[in-house]
Amino acid sequence: MDLTLNVNGLPRQFAAEPNELLVERLRDGLGLTGTKVGCDTGQCGSCVVRLDGTSVKSCLILTASAAGSEVTTIEGVSATPDGELTGLQEALRQEHGTQCGFCTPGMVMALGEFVDNAAARGADAPTEPEIREWLTGNLCRCTGYHSVVRGVQRACSAQAAARQEG
Template identity: 80%
Template sequence: MKVNGVEERFAAEPNELLVERLRDGLGLTGTKVGCDTGQCGSCVVRLDGKSAKSCLVLTVAATGREVSTIEGVAGPDGELNGLQEALRQEHGTQCGFCTPGMVMALGELVDTTAGGPAPTEPEIREWLTGNLCRCTGYHSVVRGVQRACATSRQEG
């Protein structure tokens, strides 16, 4: 599989979860383990560009596919991408545990709506249903997504 653009080769056990391979095998600990049942969204990565809960994906199912983790989102110099910066500006994080999964999931929303109408607040909140946060109350996260979408439209 390719992880953040880098070809990775390894032998995986048939029951190994993708989140285990990323964290324990590749040292990409930005992908969090929260509930281990697909409920909290802290383990979200992008699998071939689509959000996926890596605690529900077997590593072998990612063979030959492109996996993107939070470590691959920022620029090579560590510069935050548009969504990360917008969340920072809108105070869309607090403890930060859920943030990597939210950035990966919401990044798909920002990407898929680029060039079209900006997502509405209800659409953003619907997109967030798979990501649980115990700190922010989601208001600042929604504002961050709205800012990121507006900024991407101005730049595009």
């Protein structure tokens, strides 16, 4: 079947099998290897992308069901045009919220939605339990999550400060 997806702001047309998973199309078909394949069962969160703005596990989504949607991968948010990290990425870096890096793309995609939602609500500092609840869909064997939580809090605080200045 012929499909079109908007991936990282660019329309992509291709032929896909009915049972093709979105993670397969992104990695194998489009060469966007920042989206990782971890468990293949939707439990680890390594494959998280944003589908029409909502974080989803791309190993559980058929490519055909995403047709016509906007898909954002880590490559689409990884840096600003001038090469600087996004606020969340910089906060995670400063707080040592990454270790081996395997789970990092999925966490950045999922946590990016969390930080955006916090900003939309005007929340200055989400609580640790709120952040940890959001993270339940992302497994990390290296960080223990403490530094990730601090990174999210730092990113949210920076956004709140920017809102107050602007």
